[in-house]
Amino acid sequence: MNILEKIALVFTIIGGINWGLVGIFDWNLVEAIFGVGSVVTRIVYIVVAVSALINILLLFMRLDETQEYDYNSDYPRKRATN
Secondary structure, eight states, X not given: OOHHHHHHHHHHHHHHHHHHHHHHHSOOHHHHHHOTTOHHHHHHHHHHXXXXXXXXXXXXXXXXXXXXEOTTSSSEXXXXXX
């Protein structure tokens, strides 16, 4: 997992927790911290949305992956299929 994937995962988790708080307690953590409708709040929402899109792409890329990389060598090796 590279750094972009980790960052996208963290922001997706933050978004999920925020939606959980909205659904359970009707309390929006992002708006409580940055203010309702502020520029920073909108930026946080945009970053969470882009992160979710990256994670969707990673999900499909992982499912279609047919090669496993051996980081100790210079070439990919085929994964055994049953």
